[in-house]
Amino acid sequence: xxxxxxxxxxxxxxxxxxxxxxxxxxxxxxxxxxxxxxxxxxxxxxxxxxxxxxxxxxxxxxxxxxxxxxxxxxxxxxxxxxxxxxxxxxxxxxxxxxxxxxxxxxxxxxxxxx
Numbered sequence: 001x002x003x004x005x006x007x008x009x010x011x012x013x014x015x016x017x018x019x020x021x022x023x024x025x026x027x028x029x030x031x032x033x034x035x036x037x038x039x040x041x042x043x044x045x046x047x048x049x050x051x052x053x054x055x056x057x058x059x060x061x062x063x064x065x066x067x068x069x070x071x072x073x074x075x076x077x078x079x080x081x082x083x084x085x086x087x088x089x090x091x092x093x094x095x096x097x098x099x100x101x102x103x104x105x106x107x108x109x110x111x112x113x114x
Contacts, residue, residue, distance in 0.1 A: 010042035010110060011035045012078075020054035032064050041073040044106070048079035058091055065097055076100050076109070 013031050035043055045061070047053075053061075061077075068075040078100045080088050088094055100106045 007110075009040060010044065011038075011040045012044040012046055014046045014049075016049045018052040019050055019057040020052060025056065025060050028060065029064065032068070036068065036071050036073065041071070042076065042110070043068055043073060044076045044078050044100070044110075046078045047084055048081060050080070050084050051082065053084050053087055058087065058093065061093065061097070074098065076106075078106060 013028065013035075015028070019025075019028075032043060043064075061075075065075045076098045077088065077093075079102070080099065088097075088099070100109060
């Protein structure tokens with residue numbers, strides 16, 4: 001997991017592999033909190049290289065979504081593919097969270113802040 005602050009108002013958390021272990025949950029939550037403490041209002045979670053997400057991982061996404069929203073921010077899920085995308089869709093998270101499915105869409109979305 002890697003955090004990249006791309007501007008004052010948005011940052012990206014890049015995730016790789018599987019999202020199911022407690023240590024990953026703790027690290028992810030800490031990174032979200034660090035971005036919020038810096039005043040970042042748009043957090044992009046790059047799921048393009050995540051191959052598995054557990055139900056606890058989904059639960060954490062919901063919790064973080066609420067925390068970001070309470071801070072007047074926005075959480076975006078970037079390119080959830082394969083079974084991760086299917087699980088997000090089956091769970092209905094795609095109905096409440098913004099899903100960005102392409103680099104072009106992400107570029108146009110983040111350009112809105114400029």
